Amino acid sequence: MDNVIDGDDIEYVQGILDGTEDETQFADANYDFQIDEDDVAQIRAIIERNETELTLLDMAGRAVTVPRPIERVVSAAGLDSTRALVYLEDEDKIVGLSSYSTSWSPIKYAAPELAEVPVVGSGELNLEQIAILEPDVIFAGTRSNLDAIQEKTHIPTVGVLSGIDSCLALDMLRTIGWTMRSEDRAEELISYADRKLSAVTEITSQIPEDEKPRVYSCSGLHEGITTALSYKLVVEASGGVDVAPELANSSKTEISKEKIIDWNPDIIIAHNGDPDQMDAVLSDPVLQSVNAVNNGSIYPVMIGLSGKGILAESVTQVLYLAKLFHPDRFEDLDVEEEGNEILKTFYGVDGLYTELENEFQLYRWD
Structure with missing residues (x-):
C-alpha cells in the first residue's frame, strides 16, 4: 500500500x-x-x-462505505477527530461534536465557529441527536461500539484512533482524509511533519546514549508527580532516554516517590505543569537525591493534551525538548518561531505556539 x-x-x-x-x-x-x-x-x-461512494477500511478493521460528496460530519472521536478535520480544512462540515472538542486553544483560535456546533456527548453518544443532525458520516473512537452506532443511526460510522503511537496518528489523519476526499492535504501535512521531525532526529540519533538525559514524564497540574504519563516516542525523538519504557503502552500509571528515586531522572517533564506544584516538588525533602530535583530541571510540556501521537503539537514539543535536552546542539533553533510556523501550516493561524507557550508556561530561551 x-x-x-x-x-x-x-x-x-x-x-x-x-x-x-x-x-x-x-x-x-x-x-x-x-x-x-x-x-x-x-x-x-x-x-x-x-x-458516488467509497468503501474504506477504518482503524477498527471494518469496511465502511461512505457517500460522495460528504457535506455533513459528526466528529465524535473526542478532540482528535475534530482536530484532524480542522487540519484538513473540513471544519465547516462539522454539524456535531464531542463535548470537549473545542477546549483545545488552537481549535478555539482556528475554528471559533465550532463553539456553536451541537454537542452529541462525550463518553456515551446521544444517537437520537446524531440522527436528527443527518450527517453523511460519523467519526467515532475505536473503543465505541461502532457497529451498534451505525445500525441504530443508519449512518456510516468510521472508527478512528490516534493514541500514543505516532503511526496511529498518521493512520487517523489518512483515514479521515480519505473519507473526506482530503487525502492530498493529509499527505502534504504528514510529509511536512516528517521533514520537521527529521531535522531534529538526524541530530539526536547521532548522540551517544551516555550523553542523553534520563527523563521522567508525569502529569503536572491535577494528579502530580507520582502520576506517570508515557511520552516515550517524543522523549526519544528529542534525544532523551525514557526512564520508564515499560509504561509506553499505558496512559496514566500511579507510582511511588521511591520509584522516582530509583529511576533517578536527570530531567522531569510535567504536562500542564503548575509552577507552584513544581516548586513543591523541588522543595520536597524526600526527592532531594533525584538529579532533576537537585538540579532544578523540571519543565512544563503540553504533550498530554496534544494527543501524544498527534502530528502538529507533538512535533513542536520535539523541537522544544530537543533544545532543553541538548542546548549546545540546538543553539540556533528558535523554538517559538518554528512552533508558530508548524501550527500555522496545520491550523492556518499565526501565533498559535506563542499562545500555547503562554497558556502552558513553557520554558523560554532569552
Whole structure:
C-alpha cells in the first residue's frame, strides 16, 4: 500500500483479471466480494474524483462505505477527530461534536465557529441527536461500539484512533482524509511533519546514549508527580532516554516517590505543569537525591493534551525538548518561531505556539 490511488492500481487489478497478479483485499474497489471490470471502473472514478461512494477500511478493521460528496460530519472521536478535520480544512462540515472538542486553544483560535456546533456527548453518544443532525458520516473512537452506532443511526460510522503511537496518528489523519476526499492535504501535512521531525532526529540519533538525559514524564497540574504519563516516542525523538519504557503502552500509571528515586531522572517533564506544584516538588525533602530535583530541571510540556501521537503539537514539543535536552546542539533553533510556523501550516493561524507557550508556561530561551 502506498496511500495513493492511481494508474498503478488499475494496472494491478487488470493483472489480476489477466491472471498475472495475486488477488488482494484492496483490489475489490467497489466491495462487492468479486474482482472484475467494475473494480477497474471504480478505481478510475476515484482517480477522476467522480465516484458516488467509497468503501474504506477504518482503524477498527471494518469496511465502511461512505457517500460522495460528504457535506455533513459528526466528529465524535473526542478532540482528535475534530482536530484532524480542522487540519484538513473540513471544519465547516462539522454539524456535531464531542463535548470537549473545542477546549483545545488552537481549535478555539482556528475554528471559533465550532463553539456553536451541537454537542452529541462525550463518553456515551446521544444517537437520537446524531440522527436528527443527518450527517453523511460519523467519526467515532475505536473503543465505541461502532457497529451498534451505525445500525441504530443508519449512518456510516468510521472508527478512528490516534493514541500514543505516532503511526496511529498518521493512520487517523489518512483515514479521515480519505473519507473526506482530503487525502492530498493529509499527505502534504504528514510529509511536512516528517521533514520537521527529521531535522531534529538526524541530530539526536547521532548522540551517544551516555550523553542523553534520563527523563521522567508525569502529569503536572491535577494528579502530580507520582502520576506517570508515557511520552516515550517524543522523549526519544528529542534525544532523551525514557526512564520508564515499560509504561509506553499505558496512559496514566500511579507510582511511588521511591520509584522516582530509583529511576533517578536527570530531567522531569510535567504536562500542564503548575509552577507552584513544581516548586513543591523541588522543595520536597524526600526527592532531594533525584538529579532533576537537585538540579532544578523540571519543565512544563503540553504533550498530554496534544494527543501524544498527534502530528502538529507533538512535533513542536520535539523541537522544544530537543533544545532543553541538548542546548549546545540546538543553539540556533528558535523554538517559538518554528512552533508558530508548524501550527500555522496545520491550523492556518499565526501565533498559535506563542499562545500555547503562554497558556502552558513553557520554558523560554532569552
